[in-house]
Amino acid sequence: MKVEETVQILKFFLMVFNGVFLIIGLAVFGCGIWILFDSSSFVVTISDGRMKLVAGGLFVIGLVVFGVSILGYIAICNEIRFLTILYMGLLLVIFVAQLFVTFVLLLARDEVQDVVVKEVDGVIETYGMENTTNNLWDVLDSVQRHSKCCGRRNYTQWENNTFIKSLPDSENVYPCSCFKSGCPRLNSDPAQRFGNGSAIYTQGCGELIEAWIRENGYAILGMDAGLVLIQVIQFVLSLYFFWNIKRKAKQRELLQDQGYLSASNSAYTHLD
Template sequence: MAESPVVFLLVQQVLAPNLKDYMGLLIVIFLCQLFVTFVLLLGRGEILTALVEEVDDIIVAYGTEDANSSTSLWDVLDSVQHYSECCGRTNYTQWENNTFIKLLPDDENVYPCSCFKSSCPHLNNDTAQRFGMGSAVYTEGCEERIEAWFLENSYAILGMDAGLVLIQVTQKQTLVDVQHIRW
């Protein structure tokens, strides 16, 4: 037991500079969290507008061989449409703006396979098998579901942010208490 004060003093001497660095890091993380919180709270409308514009751009470029297109974004849109049982952002007619569909000789009733209520009747000239022809598609758009997803996730992010701030404040107080302990 006699060694405890000696060990504590040695540990305090070695860790004191690191505790200050750690405290500085906690403050930087705290400020970043505050920034994210304010962006989510104050910029919610702008974020939703940007999200809507991005979905519209994805719909236009979906299925094309454009160098700027991204199949991973197409897969995300397919997942949203399939699992949310919706088609397009506003409704299924928005797919008339799609570049691939516009180039087809018979573009009527051509939609992504994720829009179909049951199995997708694939197009013969679509090697990627992303599109099908038929009228058994979801008619409702995905915009409300996307907005609901964003709001749910922004509340989750804000909740995690509040929890992390609470942990950081508690850690800061613990560090201050440790630095003030004198043997």
């Protein structure tokens, strides 16, 4: 196969893999944004330094992947050898950064679950207190309502709630999100978050929350593994691409030299 044809085929495959690289990189960037700034998730309330480090790492990796992908398109389209080398070097840097973030995420996996358990228990205790607001109350309501569960361990955990314990008659008092149908609201509840009745969900939400954390962790690791695989393919193709555009440049120089010699010989022949 001619060098020119090989270069064009490599261009096509590099463009495709670079596009996939860009898409996965944007997804990783989105995960970093979600962990850092989504106030509607229990994960963002975790003050654990490792989790913030993972989120920051995903955020930076996503940005760098975007920039490297653009650089790759420029280097590939224009067959610029220097930019191709720079592109391969940055792929290696991202690869090392990904290994570090993955390692930290795996180490922090159990710790994150423990911290989330404590966070949920704390929310249950302070839920509905007067003169206070907490956006995690709405998150907990959403989890209980849509997952059809009540409390973390089970419904009896709401006996630890500060507001419920302060009531003269706290029997069968639960958040409205625990009730299977309409909430029989308490007249003594100014925020109208609690009801009195027995038609409630009895299953705890703990296992569901832990499963949600695991699923999202696996999703992040899956995207990370996808990036690693794409990077390995890109690096190999880029190396082969660099070698072929170098060959192409040498062949062009040889053809120019041969053309120059032919022109010189023609000139001498004319003089003869």
